[in-house]
């Protein structure tokens with residue numbers, strides 16, 4: 123899409139990670155050196171920035187509808203009849219659910235979320251707050267057994283974000299629409315934590331962008347059915363905050379577009395080819411969550427000791443060894459398991475404006 127340079131320019135520029143543990147000296151990690159071994163193209167970008175870049179690049183040729191949701195779907199074999207919560211009913215050749223972990227398209231076409239959830243036993247909360255610690259391009263991370271707290275500066279807003287992670291063997295029962303209840307869960311869970319947490323919790327009540335969810339994977343056997351398909355978190359969320367989800371969503375969206383273009387008018391067969399091409403990548407991505415959770419929410423005292431040592435050593439290894447370490451972990455193994463097909467011959471450089479069928 124020609125967006126590589128713009129994505130790189132919008133990167134977060136968080137360059138220093140300081141790791142804290144109770145009773146130990148903090149360890150400073152150079153994040154540029156730590157992530158250099160992943161790939162020369164590794165970029166960290168805020169989700170909102172990436173969304174804006176994609177939107178700006180496509181808004182001329184794509185019809186966007188905001189503030190609405192699909193209400194019903196009916197695939198009659200030749201097309202899909204769609205009703206909306208607000209807009210008029212319409213008919214489409216194809217419906218792709220790219221609506222995230224709690225996808226409505228998935229629920230309507232593939233069944234209730236409860237049957238496909240695989241909770242990994244972790245919870246996370248994130249919210250914005252003033253940058254009282256003058257973090258700018260730094261991230262502070264404190265680890266304890268079963269819990270971690272972190273905060274990092276956000277260059278684009280001049281603010282900071284507070285992030286809390288904790289483990290639970292049993293699933294918590296809470297109302298996913300009740301933000302105040304979720305804030306209380308975090309306040310109670312971290313009330314005795316110490317470190318900088320009281321300073322972070324001070325801003326919890328006022329936070330208007332508070333996010334709370336369980337670290338849960340979505341596992342389905344199939345991501346296409348007739349003329350309806352799923353892509354990204356909607357189809358195979360590897361777990362929020364454990365990494366890899368964005369790369370997985372971007373790679374699979376690329377394959378989806380390529381296979382639909384290659385199938386020309388036989389869209390259901392394009393969907394089947396897409397599923398077959400990404401199956402191994404999706405299967406392997408399920409290893410990402412459990413692996414990364416061991417680092418970001420250490421499960422025992424040994425892990426609390428080992429994680430900072432690993433982070434401190436890795437940047438000093440020779441480049442070839444760094445690459446080998448990264449490619450052997452869950453994320454590297456999963457994302458390296460698909461060599462991207464080349465669809466260059468199918469690219470249409472100036473797309474015709476989108477014209478929906480009927481409606």
Ligand SMILES: Cc1cc2nc3c(=O)[nH]c(=O)nc-3n(C[C@H](O)[C@H](O)[C@H](O)COP(=O)(O)OP(=O)(O)OC[C@H]3O[C@@H](n4cnc5c(N)ncnc54)[C@H](O)[C@@H]3O)c2cc1C
Nearest residue numbers: 191220221222226354355356362363365366367368369371
């Ligand atoms: C706190 C946090 C930290 C994360 N950190 C990382 C990380 O470091 N690295 C990484 O790779 N991944 C990370 N992830 C995961 C990453 O954000 C997702 O994997 C990625 O955004 C998936 O992209 P997507 O387009 O499939 O879904 P989403 O980004 O979730 O987009 C879905 C879109 O659908 C819209 N939508 C939802 N329901 C409806 C509806 N009914 N009608 C219309 N629209 C709807 C939503 O508003 C949203 O815009 C993190 C996630 C969280 C929550």
